[in-house]
Amino acid sequence: MSLFNAVVSKTIMHVPGPVVGFFAKPYIAGETLEDSVNVTKDLNRQGIMATIDILGEFIKTLDEATFFKNHCLEIQKAINREGLDANLSLKPTQLGLELDKQACFDNIREIVALAASLKNFVRIDMEDVTTTDDTLDFFRRLREEFPGHVGTVLQAYLRRTSRDIDALSDGLLNFRLCKGIYNEPRLHAYKDPAVINNNYTYCLEKLFQKKAYVGIATHDEKLVFEALRLIDAARSG
Ligand SMILES: Cc1cc2nc3c(=O)[nH]c(=O)nc-3n(C[C@H](O)[C@H](O)[C@H](O)COP(=O)(O)OP(=O)(O)OC[C@H]3O[C@@H](n4cnc5c(N)ncnc54)[C@H](O)[C@@H]3O)c2cc1C
CATH class of the missing domain: 3.20.20.220 (TIM Barrel)
Structure with missing residues (x-):
């Protein structure tokens, strides 16, 4: 094993x-x-x-x-x-x-x-x-x-993820946020990489607003930059 x-x-x-x-x-x-x-x-x-x-x-x-x-x-x-x-x-x-x-x-x-x-x-x-x-x-x-x-x-490629964050907001929020690795049907998942990235940033911002603990699980430099920008904004705001 x-x-x-x-x-x-x-x-x-x-x-x-x-x-x-x-x-x-x-x-x-x-x-x-x-x-x-x-x-x-x-x-x-x-x-x-x-x-x-x-x-x-x-x-x-x-x-x-x-x-x-x-x-x-x-x-x-x-x-x-x-x-x-x-x-x-x-x-x-x-x-x-x-x-x-x-x-x-x-x-x-x-x-x-x-x-x-x-x-x-x-x-x-x-x-x-x-x-x-x-x-x-x-x-x-x-x-x-x-x-x-x-x-x-939570997987940013899923169309449902933002709604899942809202639905779970009545308790402690502790998530790893990733893009998602499975080949999902378009019915459930965004396919355009730019949209997946936008949804990642959108969900991350929402999680920060809700004071969630978030493990930012990505190698994507654009998303790492966006995460640092959001952390910086949250700290100074
Ligand atoms: C800690 C961790 C846990 C995960 N858990 C899950 C899970 O539970 N469920 C699930 O579905 N998926 C999970 N994943 C996988 C995740 O969903 C993505 O499929 C995977 O991380 C690839 O997407 P990415 O965000 O890293 O960027 P990608 O879309 O793979 O890459 C985006 C850009 O980043 C660049 N890049 C890629 N790798 C590197 C690197 N090492 N250094 C510098 N640049 C790089 C690429 O060249 C590309 O331009 C996990 C990933 C990590 C890191």
């Missing part, structure tokens, strides 16, 4: 392993928990906080979901034991979303409960649009039970 420190598209499941390895290498912390702990320590020494993700979204049985849940729990314990400046990101489909929604929620709840008891944090990754409603529902329920210990992800 490979441990990742960033998200890799579902499409890689159809690509030969060595090819995936070549392109994903910058994002892969290693093959084992120990690798991931060492890479995280190295990042922490450079003043960089990390999030640890496990690869493997396509599961076929609930036993596999339990397998991944147990690894998530191990990562949480390792973060605590090693004193890492890091948290865990997890994927609902890896924990059984497409097999049994309640079992998936129970798995995620167990992981978030452990994180809360260790004063850590879990980010629920956002996958394709068929999972958006359930993922936001899990976030809503878990933030009530474990306030400050759970967040999720």
Whole structure:
């Protein structure tokens, strides 16, 4: 099993392993928990906080979901034991979303409960649009039970994202904001890169106005500039 420190598209499941390895290498912390702990320590020494993700979204049985849940729990314990400046990101489909929604929620709840008891944090990754409603529902329920210990992800390419921010504004807002990595139908997603960027900035501004915690997850220099501009404006206004 490979441990990742960033998200890799579902499409890689159809690509030969060595090819995936070549392109994903910058994002892969290693093959084992120990690798991931060492890479995280190295990042922490450079003043960089990390999030640890496990690869493997396509599961076929609930036993596999339990397998991944147990690894998530191990990562949480390792973060605590090693004193890492890091948290865990997890994927609902890896924990059984497409097999049994309640079992998936129970798995995620167990992981978030452990994180809360260790004063850590879990980010629920956002996958394709068929999972958006359930993922936001899990976030809503878990933030009530474990306030400050759970967040999720919003995708700027989705037409619904601004409305989702409004709908979730009755509680603690903690999001990673990204463009979105899945090939979604035009019905759900903007396709024009300029519009996606405009929506990213629009949603980021809205989140700042609502005093949300936002992880600004982009490599796009134009968006990094816009984010810095908005932070500067918020500080001086
Ligand atoms: C921490 C993190 C977590 C994520 N989590 C999720 C998630 O939960 N769900 C999800 O759907 N997606 C997730 N993503 C993926 C995200 O949605 C985008 O698909 C991905 O980040 C690529 O978009 P971008 O904003 O980085 O810019 P792109 O559109 O890839 O690139 C825009 C511009 O930036 C330049 N650029 C690209 N990379 C670099 C670089 N390394 N340095 C300098 N310039 C560069 C390109 O040349 C291009 O001109 C995550 C990404 C990150 C970084």
